[in-house]
Amino acid sequence: MPNTHPRLVIAGTHSGAGKTSVVTAALAALRARGVPLRPFKVGPDYIDPAFHAHVTGTPSRNLDSWLLDAPVLRGLFARAANGGLSLIEGVMGLFDGKGSGHEGSTAHVAEILDAPVVLVISAQGLSRSAAAMVAGYASFHPRVRVGGVIVNRVKSARQYGLIRDSVEKACAVPCLGYLPENPDFALQSRHLGLVPSQEVAELDAVVAHLALAAGETIDLDGLMALADGAPPLPAGELPRVEGSFPVRIGVARDSAFSFYYQDNFDLLQTLGAELVFFSPMRDRSLPDALHGLYLGGGFPEVFAQALAANGPMRSAIREAVSGGLPVYAECGGMAYLCVSLADAAGTVFPMAGVFPHRAVMTGKLQRFGYAEAEFCRETVLGPAGTRVRTHEFHYSRIEPEDGTEGCYRMRKDGVTPWRGGLASGNVLAAYPHIHFYSNPSLPRNFLARCGAFKAGRP
Template sequence: MERNIPQFLIAAPASGSGKTTVSRGLMALFVKKGLKVQPFKCGPDYIDTKYHTAVCGRPSINLDTFMASGGHVSELYARYSSDADVSVVEGMMGMFDGYDRDRGSSAEVAQLLGIPVVLVVDAKSAAYSMAPLLSGFINFRPEIRIAGVIFNRVGSPRHYEMLREVCEDLKVTCLGYLPKQTELIQESRYLGLDFSLSRGTDALDLLTGLLEKNIDWQLLLQRTTLPLPEAQEMRQDTAIKTGKLRISVARNQDSFSFLYEEHLDILRRLGTVSFFNPEHNRPISQKTDLLYLPGGYPERHSVALHSARKAVDSIHKYIEAGGKVLAECGGMIYLSRGIVHDAFTCTRQFDGLTELTGVFPFCISNNKRFRKLTLGYRRFDYNGQHLRGHEFHYTTFMEGEENMKCIPPSIAQVYDAKGQTVTTPVFRYKNVIASYTHLYWGEIDVMALF
């Protein structure tokens, strides 16, 4: 039976325009009004989805047209929206910014799903100059419908009136505005955004109140209501039909926190999923069929991880006995010899090392003076499967001859989104597969990797 619900994508001309603020605020406002809100995030971001989930009480789902096929993205959207009252997709970067021109962009996702766009525009220090900017976004891809515009950082009611006149001239709906507000400014954090102000209720209540007062949210819901596509049946393979695997997943608030909800749903179809915190001094079960060590910030908790010797020793024992392990980024760091926080090159004695699991003999550097972000989509082939994912981290392999000779050869050549080779290695030790790359396994058989 066809259902009509409000559904839209929040985009912006550029990063920093306020789409994350508006997205979270509208989600909170709709929840306050008693609606079941299904949140989504364009791209591979793990951080925004955490705050969507906290606001909506439902897991936020990533939609990424580089890592997944268009059909799979559409299936995800329909499946997770199936019982929602409203679906809100937060875009990424600028509306047309993708990995190759506009391929992989928020605009591509909106067009793929057939949902309208709400454009959030930073109007600070501009008035009628907004007209050519908005005209360009409205007409550049006319097949993508702009349901309305929300202006951010508006200086005064008179400023807003001038912006509303722009929308009247362009015949695009002006949905309202957010005034300049010091409390809503979000500072950069380690990776992603700092929501420390809104972890309590004060800032979120302030934001929700401002949106309720200054945004015509009822008109927004009305103008974005359209039929929801029906969710298709999940593809079933032999592994999924068995559903008898015992799966252990490392999970906590920070050091192992980069998890896609879709991946957890896949693991639950494979069998029984148990979570454990590697910072706690408890061993894992040796009867585990798959150990998943996702990414996060283990470099910030190296002492706690080192001190939990029962967890370290049990994982080492499990691996040496041939246990299957998928370790992504932070998970790979955890399996390294350890982390050096101060030195940039590693001496023969590995000075300043906080030892970890030691499955791999190399050390990882977390020297803040030389920190450099490595970021981008990745793809490679292994065991007959075409694998895609992404990479973002500040740590790196410790420099110095002593450490470099400890790095095993890569089992695959890794490429970026445009097909250029990158130096990111992929390691295999017994039944351990580890890399800095966060894999996306929505369309692969994860057990066939081993």
């Protein structure tokens, strides 16, 4: 009987080992063969999934074992993975998770899904030492199975042969090929990770180079055999979410705002919402007949000039908010709702002006990592006391901070609790990113508020 959920995790020894290049190459080469693909990304990342989607034409979904309970994670995976070969790109190094623990790591997701792992190692400065590295990763956790190795940034076929022979002799783990060192394969980075796919010049040419290399130097048949050999997927369970809300939600989506979980969109649509995408950079007005707005994160600081130049859109959002339109904004979306945004050079650009605060880019990371949020007051997502697991990652800060009583009480291990978030009327804006399946009552509450607005109730 064929495997209904062929799957494998492609993990790295560390950040920068080349996971995204290898995954992009493998996806492109397998798609060229006509293999139906289902891409996934471990952790709270929005940029890598966009590369997956660009290559495969299929949405890539996040699998986060700290934000999501294991049965829910398995349920979401099973629903999206059915009918294709699933390639799951890891995050950071294989065993790096929340703090020094297992939770949230690529290894934890591999364990939850009972998926074999292909370990990506960098060949830079290595030959036989690669065997010691692989041996350590392969034996570190008894329920995480390293089933293969791909070597990245290889200088020559001879170097790969030395590494392959050393690894296979010492570890009994097969090497499944390599990618050569080639500047044409490089994916550029900036302050929040890789430069997003929609900004990469000649991305299709880069993908074509990677696909060609993968077809020549990666054992694609071996990858598929390893994925097909995964055991039956453990049972999952999705939470029962009741309610039907036939409302139209405007979703800001362009180069400035692209940080969304695909599962969030899916859940909103399951609850009856129609999602209407628009561009705060290019569109001169909001879509017609909206009952709510969803403004995700992204890079408004990079595109601040274009956002500021679109005065009609900024005015339309202010007017919609003053008319009571429910709004939920995360991170970069919150910056856009401030009165101004100062970029890294100190240039100040006018924004939508819903809040009298200023968003200011700084030269260092302000907050990074997982944290739990508790609502200090009623918001469009729920009543006071509501709790949800979240993730933050930002270089900006909101000013003034003094005298601003945040609507979230944030808690993180080893860190003094803090307050964050802005709320006024039907608007909630905050730095933390929320996966709606962490607490499905939140999107339901938001859509209920949008339904009340549609019905003319405050």
